[in-house]
Amino acid sequence: MYDAPIKDMLFVMQQLAGLDEIAALPGGEDATPETVEAVLQEAAKFCGEVLAPLNAEGDRNPSRWDNGAVHVTPGFAQAFGQYVAGGWQGVQHPQEYEGQGLPKLVGTPCVEMLNAANLSFALCPLLTDGAIEALLTAGTEEQKQRFVPKLIAGQWTGTMNLTEPQAGSDLAAVRTRAEPQPDGTYKLFGTKIFITWGEHDMAENIVHLVLARTPDAPEGVKGISLFIVPKFLINADGSPGARNDVQCVSIEHKLGIKASPTAVLQYGDHGGAIGELIGEENRGLEYMFIMMNAARFAVGMQGVAVSARAYQKALAYAKERVQSRPVDGSSKAAVTIIHHPDVRRMLATMRALTEAARALAYVAAGESDRAHRDPDEARRALHQARYEFLVPIVKGWSTELANEVTSMGVQVHGGMGFIEETGAAQFYRDARILAIYEGTTAIQANDLIGRKTLRDGGAVVKALIDEIGRTVTELVAQEGAAFKSMANHLALGQQALGSTVDFVLANAKRDPNAVFAGSVPYLKLAGIVLGGWQMARAMLASARLMQDDPKFHGAKIAMAQCYAEHVLPQAVALEASMVSANGTQGMLALAEDQF
Amino acid sequence: MYDAPIKDMLFVMQQLAGLDEIAALPGGEDATPETVEAVLQEAAKFCGEVLAPLNAEGDRNPSRWDNGAVHVTPGFAQAFGQYVAGGWQGVQHPQEYEGQGLPKLVGTPCVEMLNAANLSFALCPLLTDGAIEALLTAGTEEQKQRFVPKLIAGQWTGTMNLTEPQAGSDLAAVRTRAEPQPDGTYKLFGTKIFITWGEHDMAENIVHLVLARTPDAPEGVKGISLFIVPKFLINADGSPGARNDVQCVSIEHKLGIKASPTAVLQYGDHGGAIGELIGEENRGLEYMFIMMNAARFAVGMQGVAVSARAYQKALAYAKERVQSRPVDGSSKAAVTIIHHPDVRRMLATMRALTEAARALAYVAAGESDRAHRDPDEARRALHQARYEFLVPIVKGWSTELANEVTSMGVQVHGGMGFIEETGAAQFYRDARILAIYEGTTAIQANDLIGRKTLRDGGAVVKALIDEIGRTVTELVAQEGAAFKSMANHLALGQQALGSTVDFVLANAKRDPNAVFAGSVPYLKLAGIVLGGWQMARAMLASARLMQDDPKFHGAKIAMAQCYAEHVLPQAVALEASMVSANGTQGMLALAEDQF
Incomplete structure (x- = not known):
C-alpha cells in the first residue's frame, strides 16, 4: 500500500x-497548476496501483542471473512497459527529443513517488535519466538523436559504468x-562492478556509459x-544489431534493493567491446x-521516498495494533498503539524528518529550474x-535520515518489524544502500567542503545563512508557542551553522585532517538547519493559509514545532563536535597501531 | 574472525x-586474578575458534522447520556440545547445582564473547540462563534439583514463553x-509466539517456562x-519420557539472527500440555x-558484543582497503582508507561507543554481585x-547504539558493506532485534521512569549524579586537553541529566503523556552521560597506569576525549527535547486523524 x-x-x-515563479519562466508554460496536479495524480495512481504491489515481490523473488542473462522479477517488465x-x-x-519538458x-x-512505490524498479529509470543527461550534455547532435528518443521511449535503458574493483570512490584508479x-570507434577492455541494472530483459537494448582510458x-x-557502449550495436536504421562484447558475468547478492540487478560487466573478453567517444577525450x-x-x-529523493513509505506503513500499523492501556489512565482497556506517547514520538519524528527532507529537496529542484530557465545570466549562475551547494546535502542528509526513519519504522512494529513478511524490514534493508552509492556520505561531505564551501569562500552558504536570519525575524513576529520555539531553535541552528562554516573556512588549509574529520558532522548540521529553515517557512505559509484547511495547516x-524541538537541537551538538579544535584531535589522536 | x-x-x-573488591566478598574466593584471566582466555579461544566461524554459516543456512521438528545450522549442535x-x-x-559460582x-x-562470536548461537544459553534464574528464584528445592543441573550440563535447554499474538509488550493480555x-499438575492450552530456541535438535529436552492463567x-x-512445561515429560529417574503436548507449528523468517529458531508453539491441541506450577499461583x-x-x-551485552565485532571487522577492512590519496597531501599514492579522516571518525566513534557501553554494563554487573554478596544488608539493598536502575539503560542504550555502530560498520565498507558475502550487513541485520526483544526501548524507558526514577523519588539517579560531580572534580585536577575537554563535556552532561530528572519528577503525575513522550530521550541521555562517566573514570585510571603500557592507556x-567531544554533546540536545515543556506538546499536538 x-x-x-x-x-x-x-x-x-x-x-x-x-x-508559480518557475512556471512563469521561459519554457515553463506547460506547468500550469491544473497540469501539475493532474500529472501528480496520474503518477500517484500508477505508482500506487502498479509499482507498489510489486515491491515486496521484488524482494522475495529478486532478479536472477542465468548464464549471462538476467531475468527480472515477474511483473517488472510489464510494469516497465x-x-x-x-x-x-x-x-x-x-520536448525536442520527445520528452515532456x-x-x-x-x-x-x-521521482519521489516512483521510489516510494518501488525503489528497486525506480533505479532503472533513474540510471536512464543519468544517461540522457550525459548525452544531452556532451553528445553530438547525431548522438542525441540516435539515443535520447529511444531512452525516453523506454525501448532502451541506460547505465553508468564507473566503479572497478580497485576504483570505488577513487575514480583516478580506473583502468578500463x-x-x-x-x-573512429574504440575497443574497450576491462571489468566494471556495481553496475545498477547493468543487465536485464526489460528493454531491447542497454546503453552503457563507460569511463575508460585511451592509450x-x-x-x-x-x-x-x-564512451557509449551499447549492449547491441546500433544498425544504420537505428535498430539494435549484433551483440557487443560486453558480458554480465554475475550479479550481487545484496542486503536490499534485491530486484535491482547489480552487475559485474566484463568488456572485451572476445576481441573488444565497440564503443564511441562522447564529448572530448580526457573530459569524461x-x-x-x-x-x-x-x-x-x-x-x-530515494531517501525521502523510502522514508515516506516507511512512515505510511508504521502509521497504518500504529492505528490498527491494540496493545496496553494508555499511560495517562484515560482508558481501562488496551488502546491502539498510536495512543502511546513513545509511538507518537516516533511517528512524529519520522514525519517531521521526511517533510523537512522533502522540502529541502524540492527547493533544490526549484533552484535547478531557475538555473536553467531564468533569462538573466547572473541570476542563473x-x-x-x-x-550545486544543496545537492550533496540533499544526497547525504536525506539518505542518512532514511536509515534513521526506516529504523523507527521497524521499531513501531515491535517484534513484527523483525519478521520479513511484515515488510517494514525491507525498507530498512533497501534504504541502507542510499548513503553509500553515488558517493558515500563522506564523499558528499568532502564535496560540500571542497567544491561547495571553500571554493567560493563560503559565499553561497553565507547567503543562505542570511536568509535564515530573515526567516527568524518573521517567526519572532508571530504569536504562539510553536513559532517562539521555532524562532529560538532555528536561531541557535543558524548560529551553529555559521560558526561551523567559519571554522571550515579558517582551518581547511592549515589543518585539513581536522576539518575533514568533521565533514560529515558539517553536512548533517547543514541538512538539519536548512531542513529546519524549510519547516519554518512552511509554518509561516501555513499560518497565512490556515483558514483554507485548518487540519492540514495545523x-x-x-x-514544524516537533522538528524545532527534537531535531534542530542536534545542530548545536554537531557544532560542538566540529568546531572545538580539540574535537578532531581526539578523533585523530590514535595511531594506526593503537586501533 | x-x-x-x-x-x-x-x-x-x-x-x-x-x-578485586568483589573477589574479596564472601563466595568470591575463586575469582582470583589468575583464574579470571584464564577463564577469559579460554572463553576467547572457544568463541574465536569454534563459534565465530559458524556465524556466517548460520546466516546462510538458518535453522529450518520440518514437520514440527527444527533442524539447526550444521555445526551448531557439535559447538553446543x-x-x-x-x-x-x-x-x-x-556450585551446589554444579555451576562454577x-x-x-x-x-x-x-557472555560478551559468546555473543560477539555468534549472536544466534548465544541466544540458546542466554535463554537457558533465564530459565535457571527463574527456577532458582521460585522453584522448590525438588524442582531445582530436578532441572537446574541438567540445564547447566546442557542436556536440556530453557525457554521463556511470554508473548501471544495479542499479548506482546502487554502481558496483561495473556490468554493461555x-x-x-x-x-497436582496442570494442563495448558494456548499459542505462544516469538519463542527463541523454542524448538531445536541440539539437546535431549527443552524446558519451557510458560506464562498462563488458571481458571x-x-x-x-x-x-x-x-509453569514448567518440558518438551518431554520427566521420568521418575530424571530421564526424558513421553512427548508432551507442545508442538512447534512454524518458525519465523526474520531480518537477522536467522540461525536462532523463533518458534510458534501450540500448547494442548491433543488434550493438554502437562505442566507444573512454579512458585505461587498468580505471581508468575x-x-x-x-x-x-x-x-x-x-x-x-548482546548490543555491546555485536558492536565490538562490527568494529573489528570494519577496522580490518580499513587497514587493508586501498583507496584515494590522503586529503592532507601527505602521499601521492592512494592509501589504506584508515588514513582518511572520515573513516577514522567512524572507527573512533564505533570504538568509543562500544567501550563506553561495555564499561557501563560491567559496572552494572559488579553492582549485581555486590547486591548478592555484600555482607551488609543495607549496602546490598x-x-x-x-x-536495577542500570538494567534498562544497559538494555536500551547499548542496543540502540548497536544499530548505530553496526550501521557505521557497513558504511566503512562502502559498496562492499551492502554485499552480503562481506558479512558487515549480517551484524547490521542481527543487531536490529536487540532494541526490540525482551522489551522494546520504549518499554525499558517506561521502566526507567516508572519503577526506577519515580518510585524512589530519584534517589538512586541523584546519587549517581553526585558521583559524576566528584569525577568532574578529579578531571579538573588533571593536566592536558583531553582531561579539560572531558571535564567540560561531562559537567554539561551531568547538568543535562540532573535537569531532566527534575523534569521527570516534577511532571510525571501532572502530565504523564509529556513525560513519557520523552522517555526514550531520557534513557538515551542517561546512557550517554553514564557511559561518559565511565570513559572519564577510565581515562583517570589510565593516567595513573600510563607507565605500565603507554600505547594501551594512551x-x-x-x-575518552573522542567520546567527550563527539558523543557527550548529544546529551544537551536530548535535554532540550525532553525538558522544554513545549517540546512534548509539539510531539503530541497532532490529533490521530491528522497523522
Missing part, C-alpha cells in the same frame, strides 16, 4: 519552492582501456574519457559529474551555485 | 567495576489457560502464573521479571537498587 502525499507535495512546490507508455521517462526531458520541480515528486580503431592518456582523473569525469549531480539528487505547524 | 578484546575487558573489570562440555553454561550459577562480573565478558489436574485467576497482570509475572532482568542485562585517554 502506497498513497502518495500529494497534498504535502503540492504545498511544498507552491509555498516553498516557487512553482506501462511506465514508458505513460511517458514517465520523459517528464523532465526536452516539464520543470525538474514537477519531475521531482514523480579504450583503444582507438581506424573507423597515452594522462594518469589520474584527467585521463579518463567517456567532467561529463560524468553532470550526470552524477542529477543522480545524486535523485538518490537524495547564482541559482546554479545554490543548487499539522504543518505542529510538525 | 573474532579476537576478544581481553585487555579492555580486564581493564574495565579491574579499574572500573571493582573486581563443546560449549557445555567446557562448563560455560554454569559460569555464573551456584563465579561472580556475574566474570560471567559478563564471557492452565487447568489444574487431580494429581478464576484475576484479570490483568495479577492473574498470571508461571513477578518471577518472570527476575528472569527478565537477567535477560535484559544479557541483551544489553543500595547495590540492588543501583543495578588509546584509552584518546577514546
